[in-house]
Amino acid sequence: MNADLGLWAVPLAVLGGMLRVSTPFLFVSLGECVTEKSGRINLGLEGTLVFGAMAGYGGAYLTGSPWLGVLAAGLFGVLFGLLHGFLCSLPKVNDIAVGIALMLLGTGLAFFFGKPLIQPAAPMLPAIPLGAWSDVPQVRAALEVSPLFVIGLLIAIALLFVFKRTKIGLVLRMVGDSADAARAMGYPILPVRIGATAFGGFMAGVAGAYLSLYYPGSWNEAISSGQGLIAVALVIFARWNPLACFGAALLFGGAGALGPALQSVGVTEGYYLFYAAPYVLTLLILFFTSSRTKALEGAPRELSITK
Amino acid sequence: MTMLPLNRRRLLISGSALLAAPLLMRVSPAAAASLTAGFIYVGPRDDFGYNQSHAEGAAALKAMDGITVLEEENVPESNDVVKSMESMIQLDDASLLFPTSFGYYNPFVKETAADYPDVQFRHCGGLWSEADPKNAGSYFGYIGTAQYLSGIVAGHQTKSKRLGFVAAKPIPQVLMNINAFTLGAKSVDPEITTQVIFTGDWAQPVKEAEATNALIDQGADVLTCHVDSPKVFVQTAAGRGAFVCGYHTSQAPLAPEHYLTGAEWNWSTVYKMFAEKALAGGALPNFVRGGLVEGFVKTSPYGPAVSEAARNQTDTVKAEVMKGGFAVIKGPLKDNKGNEVVAAGKAYPETAVELESMDYLVEGVLGSTS
């Protein structure tokens, strides 16, 4: 039987929500962070995420292995990333617009091929019981995390290292900050950008697989509530810093868990407004951290949205 | 607007139908059948929930002779549904339409029915009245009584005396289900309470999962829901080790060990009735309601976890229901703010029209209607 936690349930639920809900935001924002570092923005990750959710579920169902599903989702994500990368390498083609188009195309294809997958039950990803030490069931439940969450955290740390300490990171930043300088140094601009977009696609595909194979763990046409788009916003307020992306994803996930948690302890009026809290919060943070005159700190200078 | 544009519109439509008809006869496979029935769903038709329950009813018609079934899914509650209905009528000769989402009725079904007096429209969930077109109508099932039976099973199963309910919006049909479920449980033990969380919309998988977790964190150990697709809810709750009662269709295959019972629609009864009457050339009833007795709704078979005592009491009450006239909502009854909503001695059987405008949560429900 569960212990009666009273109002303590709210912070606990927010913590649990952070750990459960944040992972898709984390993966998409890390992928987008790399893409944007190279000087491109891909708004189409929302479509990639939805396709990844479908492909991941289908892959897991057909092979019987949820991890193969995750891999399939990632690989399809790479395909979408490559498509975006190549199309935007054509002269005069706008990356924001192609992103919006691929959002529509990815979602459409996912719904098109996903019809037969709504019914079957696919094997789910396992969970890591980080709360096994506690004898309070709610704590155990809140601290049950997906291996993907841990992998996401490790990727965030790894990316920080790559950006700061490695040649690859240096080239990536140079391509994103000044194409002219990179060209003068003899670095290949387009291949770097296409590669960075493909990585972003991979991460968004995996984020989709998390939705369909772990939490909420189902494939249907309402599975994404805009995670792929919001994550693009999170990158901006995370200032293109992978660890800050991790923090932003946690913050957004926790804010999303606030609505149901408040209702469960009796704060029931105006739940729509509580549900809007994550969006208001994001907007406020953008408002207070942006500046009219100077470009955003840490922003890749070739990036169209910050010019 | 006045009647004038309506008449003009009707004229034009018949004119355009004449234009279109010769073109279409050649390609329409529907021409040979004696009745074409169109079904329109607001979401995907295999959602383990509301839309699937209707699609299963439509599938029962496909098996009948002389009937062609048309289906369209994901049709929004806007002018789109008018155009879908008109397209089925004009391009595919449909003469009997079942727009199945509640939001289709007013104004869309009413206006379209007025424009096409020769086509029959039967809408799920609406409240047809004498003022509405005679070729329109509405049908619905008294599923609240089935929820009451689920509540009895839940009342026996719960150890924490706390039930959970994940709901979409505080509208009468949902409030009726919450109240009936709670009253069923309270008939086992008056101490039992039901905690409600509203997700705000009919299909919100992540919020439904979060709500389920929040309810279980607050001690709920038996849960049910009223959202379009209960799949995520059932899997999340069962994954946390809680017991569930299903809704719309049976979700037992998703959680065989934790599924207790459920309130299910049985639309094939209704659709077959309408189709048979239409094929025979008879008049279709305008206002159709039915419950467990009429076979419009049913309960899922008991899951393995349901105790003998729970089965016995539920079966006894169900037998009582099957005699007809059973009232879940009866006085004295207070709402959860302490106001008396039904006076002592007063009873509302499921057929009572008053229940269709329910705006309160009964005592024992934790939650509010706005």
Added chain:
Amino acid sequence: MSETQAFVRPTPIGAALSKGAGESARRRLEAVLIPILALLAGLFAFGLFLLAIGKSPVEFYQLVYRGGFGTWFSLQNTMQRAAPLLLTALCVALPAQLGLVVIGGEGAFVLGGLAAAAIGAAMPDAPGLIGMPVMALAGLCAGGVWIGAVGALRHYRGVNETIASLLMAYIAIAFMQHVVEGPLRDPASLNKPSTTPLADQLRIGEIPGMDVHWGFVVGILACLVAGFVLSRTTFGFSARIAGGNARAAAVQGLPVGRLILTFTFAAGAAAGLAGMIEVAAIHGTANASLIAGYGYTGILIAFLARQNPIAIIPMALIIGGIGAAGGLVQRRMDLPDATVLVLQGILFVAILVSETLSGRLLPALGLKTTGEAK
């Protein structure tokens, strides 16, 4: 001379402004030819997709023609569907003149509808000639302020307008749902929480002789006016200079801030007006059914029209027609409803990719050009 040319972008409107006659003719020809080729290529690519899954492209396009354009009923269906899209596409195309990408028109649409329904419900006895303009004004202002705020955030705080408009769309929808189920809920709206229904004289009727409401005419007029203002007035001209290069515009003394605020307000006002029309012509009340994605489809149409307000008209009709045929395709070919989304996505990509041909198509075809811009 060379200064102006540098600012003219290769859009159809820009073409009209170019000075050299040969240059202008070439650009004009390309501006029409390239999108048409792109659409055809997109339709062809989708045909291949259908072949790959074992369906007949010929049957599909026949059904699209029949369901969207082939009969008087279908054509009216298409026009009715295009009506809100004309205005929501303007919500994207107007800020695009300044180089801004606004994707949150859905929020302005929903708030415009809500404001109109609320005002309309408050004056049940007002004659239509007074009530409807007041409702329209409410819709215009609600939508205009909402997207205007996006412009202000951009101008005064440097907040990216794409992200801000998206976030604000989520907030607007939550606000509408809250108000409709809470303070403004009509107690009689039982299972479909709505505001109090509008009185009959406040409802927008149909165009005489047609099954299409007046919103279609309003949308066409709005696109024509926007096209005129952008291509024939100094105001529109300065907008394009600012859009081409904000810094140069500032140097020339153009009021960039005022332009941004005016264009984003006008954009939101267009979407808000679409919301008002949807309420007054279709629903008669504001409720959750307003959230039908018209704002998002407007993005698609604006890009297909390459942000040219006049080109929005044919594109809205094409997309409306595909939507109108969607049901027929589902029923006859047993294709899922998402087929329409796939086709839309492919057309979208094709049009965007075709941008790369501009300035290169005619030379590639061996046509002689004069006055080649540097």
